Amino acid sequence: MSQSKTLKKTNKDLSLVSGAKYISKNRFDGKVAVITGSSYGIGYSIAERLGLEGCKVVICSRKQENVDVALSKLKKQNIQAAGVQCHISNANDREKLYKKALEEFGGINIFVSNVGVNPKICPVLECQESEWDKTFDVNLKSPYLLAKEILPYIKRNNNGGKMLFISSISAFGNITEFGAYSVSKCALNALTKLIAGQLAEDNIQVNCIAPGLVDTPFADAIFKTARFYEQTINSTPMRRYAEPHEIAGVAAFLVSDDASYITGEIIVAAGGMSSRL
């Protein structure tokens, strides 16, 4: 058994996180969502949740084979889904992504910017320039550019729309080893608020989720390092990590009409971890 599996067994009362029980089948009828970084992990869970609630979903990731596997899992659940290979930092790939949504489903109502990377786990002053550049390129610049590229299509609907950015609890500067990554996520929080302000009168709500530790491949470095894992769980009042669907549930709420009067918010889903800057 891998160390990661051993650590997972320490999660408290898994019956509490067994999955969403009350999924509406039609909350997103007639809506199209583009979700970045969605072949596995949190992005996939968001695509699955929106799809199960009637949304047409367009997914992407760097590797076509991962997109294909995800698409087949979604389609097996009768979700209307399309997908493309897209590296979020590549302008041509980004164009391929939103054009796929337009070609397959005729428009875009919801944009979920989920991709995020942390090329080096180290305190901020130990980060190399190339690592800093990659972090800010993928976590901040590319989400910003794609939001601007997709915006005209959301506006074209004339009935508003939604944008959602996936940040991190580390944006609040509380995890020393997540140096540059935390700074990029903090900037993403500010970007959320600024875009939200600019689009408020267009009836486009723009929000952000700051997750704590979630069981995905991204978090493997934490799950596989006992010191990191214990530090993280000990600073989480709920004393457990999240399953991806727990973030997807929050995302589904924020991009639904149930959240029609919420904009510019950073919603922390981190088991009670401190979120003061």
Ligand SMILES: NC(=O)c1ccc[n+]([C@@H]2O[C@H](COP(=O)([O-])OP(=O)(O)OC[C@H]3O[C@@H](n4cnc5c(N)ncnc54)[C@H](OP(=O)(O)O)[C@@H]3O)[C@@H](O)[C@H]2O)c1
């Ligand atoms: N997991 C956590 O504990 C945690 C906590 C706080 C915040 N977050 C944030 O939540 C978001 C999702 O994290 P996750 O844990 O689900 O990550 P993950 O397990 O690494 O999954 C990332 C997804 O994005 C794709 N991807 C990676 N780089 C990409 C790129 N440059 N362009 C397009 N697609 C790309 C991956 O597929 P390919 O490999 O095929 O590209 C995969 O589908 C990130 O923004 C992360 O910062 C995660």
